[in-house]
Structure formats: C-alpha cells, structure tokens
Amino acid sequence: MKYKNRPSLVMKSIVSLSAVMLVAACSSGDTESTEASGGSGEACAVKVGIASSQTGSLAYIDVPNLEGFEMWAEQVNAAGGVDGKFTIENVVKDTRSDAAQSATVAAELLGQEISFLITPGDADPSIAAGQLAQDAGVPAVSWFGSSPILPLAVGDRMFSNAFGDNAQAKVLADYATDKGFKTAYTLGSPDSAYTNLLPGFFKEAFEANGGTVVGEGQFSMGQASFSVIVDQIKAISPAPDVIMTPAYEPDFPTFIKALRGAGVTSVVLGTDGIDSPTTLALADIAEGVLYTTAGVLKNEGKMATFYTDYNAKYGKDPETIYAVTGYEMGMTLEAAIKSAQSCSAEAIWQAWTNLEGVQGITGPISYKGGDRMAIREIALIEIKNSERTLFGTFAPDPATVPKAQL
Amino acid sequence: MESLISYVVNVISLGGTYALLALGLAVVFSVLGLINFAHGELMTLTGYVLLAGILMGQPFWLAVLIAVIAGGVSAALMEFAAFRPVRNASGATLLMTSFAVSMLLQVIFQNGISPRGQAVPVPAWLTTSISVGVSQISKVQIMSITVGLVALIFLKFFFDRSYWGWAIKAAANDFEIVGLMGIKASRLITFAFLLSGLLAGIAGVLWVVQRGSVDPLMGFKPVLAAFIVAVIGGLGSLTGAVFGGFILSSIEIALQTWLPANVMPYREAITYTIVVLILSVFPNGIFGKRVQEKV
Structure with missing residues (x-):
C-alpha cells in the first residue's frame, strides 16, 4: 500500500530522461540560435539547406551544381570562412526530382534553422520548396531553374542563380x-x-x-x-x-x-x-x-583554376557548365554574407537582394533592380x-x- | 496520301517495339502472375551494354548481340536474386519487389555511371532516310520495323512449335497443369525471365538506336506503355500483347498527327481516355480471359 503513492522506477526514469532531454534541447536551441543570428560581425556558421535532385530526371543539372558548390564551401572553410569568421555548414537532402519530395525535404531543412535554402534546378520543384522558405522568411535560390515565373509564383524570398528563359x-x-x-x-x-x-x-x-x-x-x-x-x-x-x-x-x-x-x-x-x-x-x-x-566550358582563362581545383577534388574534368554555376552560387552567397556580416536569414536575404556585379567565373552576377532572376551574361x-x-x-x-x- | 504512308510506317515502327515490350511483360505474367516493373531497367541495362560494346570498338552487330544477351542473362539473374526468395508470397509482395528492383537499378545507373544521359554512337548509315514514293522513311525506322516483325514471327513459331513455348502458353492458361505435365516450375520461371529479358534487350536496342542516347531513367516510359499495352490486350495473353502494341501505337500516332495544335497538350489525357473506353467495353482486355470466382 505504501508503495502506491510512490512513482515507479520506470516513471522516475521517464521523468528524469525527459528533463535531461528538455534541458539538452533548450541548450542546443540556444547554441543554434546564437550561431544562426551571429549578428554584428560575430563569428558564426551559416547553415545552408540544400534540397537537391541527386537522383531522378533533374540529377543531370543538380548533381554538378552541388559538386561545384561543395567545392566552394570546402575552399572557404579551409580559409577560415567568409571574411575569416563565417563558416559554411551544408545540409544536403535528395529531392529525387519530385515536387512533393522537394517540399518535404525543404520542410525538414527549414526545421533545422537554416539561414539559406538551395532548391532544385527547375521551377516546379523549386516553387514547392520555395513557398515553405517564403513562409519561414528564409531566402531560397534555385540551382539553375531558369523559368522567370519561379520568383513570381513564390514571392520576394525566392531567387534563381540562372538568367531568365x-x-x-x-x-x-x-x-x-x-x-x-x-x-x-x-x-x-x-x-x-x-x-x-x-x-x-x-x-x-x-x-x-x-x-x-x-x-x-x-x-x-x-x-x-x-x-x-x-x-x-x-x-x-x-x-x-x-x-x-x-x-x-x-x-x-x-x-x-x-x-x-x-x-x-x-x-x-x-x-x-x-x-x-x-x-x-x-x-x-x-x-x-x-x-x-551560362558560359563556355573550356579549360582556359578564368575557368582554368576551376578545372584544376575540380580535378583535384573529383578526379575528373567538369562535364557541364552547371558545375561552374554551382561554384558561382557559392561565390554569390559569399558576397551576400560579406555584405550582411551576419549568419541570419533576414540579413542574408537583404544583402542578396542588393547584390550587384559579383564577379563570378563566367562573368558578373547581379540581383539589384531585377526580377530576382540572376542578371548575368548569356553565352x-x-x-x-x-x-x-x-x-x-x-x-x-x-x-x-x-x-x-x- | 503522304501523311497516310507516314502514319502506317510510324504505327508499325512504334507498335512493333511496344509489342516486344508487352510480350516481355506478358511472358513473366503468364508464369508468375507478376507485372515486372523492373522490365524497363533491363532495357536501360541493354542500352548501357550496347554503349560499352561500341566504345570498346566492337562491330555494331556484335555490340547489339552482346547487349541483347546481357538483357536476357540479367533478367534470369534478377529472378534468381530478387523474385525467387519471394515466389510464394502474395501478388502485392511480388509487385513491391519489382518496384524495389527497378529503383535499385536506377540508382545504381545514376551513381555508378552518371545521372546524365550518354550518347550512343550508332553507325552513320542508320541516320539517313530512303524515299518511298513521296514519303521518306528513316533507316532507323526500317530497322525497327524489320527487327520487330522478325522477332514477332520468330516468337509465333516459338510459341506454336517449341516445347518451352507450349509450356509458357499452358502456364498462361493454368499454371498447375504445367506441373502435371512434369515441367519443373523453377525452370519454367527462369526460362520465362530469360525470354522476357531477351525481348527487353531487343526492344531496348531499338529504343536506344532510335533515341540516340541512354540514361538511367530511360526504362520508365516504355514499361508504362508496355503495361498499358498488356492491359489492353489482356493481361497474360501473348496474342493480346502484340495486338495491344499496335492499338496503342495507332492511337498515339493518330493523335500526334491529326490533333489540332491547341488540343495537343491534352494528347496523353485523350490517349488514356480512349484506353479506358476500350477497357470499359473489354474489361479483361481484348484477348483477356473472363475470370469468375465462386462465392
């Protein structure tokens, strides 16, 4: 009888475990929030959610873009981050070239407090993913979705790394x-x-x-x-x-x-x-x-260094210009972070909106005054x-x- | 007149390929009651083997032969590795297994070879046309028609005259009878997969030669078309598979030829509506068996 009012060992364990998890969650949340906001030029990590079609019909465009972007991130982090203090943390998930899966993946990534979302290289899945980013106030940029209806369909947080069709x-x-x-x-x-x-x-x-x-x-x-x-x-x-x-x-x-x-x-x-x-x-x-x-893929001029680095990392030459545009996506993000001096989604979005004349490999890239499609030269x-x-x-x-x- | 000749040529060319594909599905369905959705990946595999053969400097005919054999052998291996362990499971399990094999092969092609399509260099003589009256027919189409018809005639003799042909036809009617005839089920099923793979191989070669490239997802559309063809003809009916191939191709080509431009975006929807109308008249397919179950 006396034992009836005492919590069982199992119950005590559950309560203790819950408390530990709650504290852990709170402290983890605090850390992430500090890292994500990192305002006023403080060192922090920019968490980039990458919803990329690694399999399926869009893999031919997304896979090389991701290769280029990851190469850029590796180089930036090896140099201590953007401006020596803003490191890049990529979280990659496969959208399987499917619009519904793109939305699911985007929701998962947005749940991880990312500051920047990259969406597949086509308008349809990018719209599905971008709408969630729009609601969350996170800037989203398509690998190379070139349909100009993409930013119109989503809203002011949606951009594309491509020129418009x-x-x-x-x-x-x-x-x-x-x-x-x-x-x-x-x-x-x-x-x-x-x-x-x-x-x-x-x-x-x-x-x-x-x-x-x-x-x-x-x-x-x-x-x-x-x-x-x-x-x-x-x-x-x-x-x-x-x-x-x-x-x-x-x-x-x-x-x-x-x-x-x-x-x-x-x-x-x-x-x-x-x-x-x-x-x-x-x-x-x-x-x-x-x-x-976007440009001529040839091992010469400005592209020669890219060829050397790409070959060193992947053991092969780039097959399509999309590897270069993926790297350029990184260069543009770098310019936005430099301008924002912050890891927060809001600051990066504002900086991205005003980017002008970012020197990419294929030429200058701008967004200021445009329709959120990249203003870049067309070869x-x-x-x-x-x-x-x-x-x-x-x-x-x-x-x-x-x-x-x- | 010119448009009619083009229509007939296009229908025979596409219909022959569809018929070969649907026969491949029907043969396996006859013995196992399974629509093997990994059939399309056998086509894709054939395409990659064809490409490898050509890149390794093999004569075109030899590369084609190796590719078709690879399709057959791969199908038999697929049966051994994936379907045999679940042979006695429910139809749903078999179906899920075929989807799993299909997706597994797609991912292997994408990650092991490339997510991008690969151009398949076919001989230059195949890329030209010949004049037939006022029309021009491409040599790829002539090859497609010839190979398709020869394969179908061979299959007709095979099913009418050979031991294994009779066995498969008997299995299509009643699988238990095959056992009573003294034929081992395992052998018959393996043989059916082998034959199905060879048919996928021939169809795969025709598809790749016509399209000029092979990519990891190449098999999806053809297997979907083959499934529709098999359903129109009557699942499990070998004659129906051939007949259904030409019905579907005649619908698709007619719509593409004569549909007004502003209705063209609805072409596939119209195609499937016609298919549904056919099935509403022939619920078991045109050559399908009426199935009655005792209450």
Missing part, C-alpha cells in the same frame, strides 16, 4: 533576326515550365523583330519517336529558316537525329539544357546547332567539330525582353 529566348531571337532568318518553327512540351514557356518567349521576341513563326509543335518528354513531328516540319513549305526548341536530353538527341535523318537542314536553336557532352557526342548530327548557356554557343565554340556573349536589355506572367 525570357532573356535567353531574346538572345536566340536576336541571333535569328541578325542572320536574316524570316521564318521559324518552335517545338515545346507542356510537361514542364521550362519546355512549355520558352517557345512562347522566343515567338514573342522573334515576331517583335519582324519574323514569323510558321509552325508550333509539341512533344511529350520521353516520347518514343519524333517521326510524326519531323514529318509535320517537312510538310511546311517553304521550310522554316530556323527551328527553336527547349528540348533537352534525352529528347533533344532523338529529335535532331530524326530531323537530320529526314534531310531537314534548317538551323536548330536550343537552350541551356543541351549544354552537355551528350549533345557534343552526336558528332555530325549536332554540327551547327546553336544554344544559349551563345555554336557546335563546331563536336566542340563548343563561343559565338558571343549577350546581356539583353530588360526593356526588350518578353515579360513573364503567371
């Missing part, structure tokens, strides 16, 4: 006009914001320049064959001077093989999605294809002898770029 479409349209091309055919796909909107931006810019779009085709990503589409292009008489498509691998190789196989010789204009060795490996079939991207590449050849770099006037609308 409207800007790259303008560069392609201007090239076509300068070359004297009068007619164009566009081929898009409703399966993603990237493949869906780019042909429309091109059409708007090309027609504003006086050109005519004589046909608009659509494909499903991953479809078995492009024979029907090629037959439709062949049926256009006279043949279009230029064919513009945002299709990327594995669809672009299939399309251009079918196109050239059918004897269609119109100039083909592509976008940054085809800046990969797969396109170059198409040899004669891809000869003369032009596309817009127009021509494939010659299975190699990337720079045709020119362009910075289209924002006033003449087609406007993005939700």
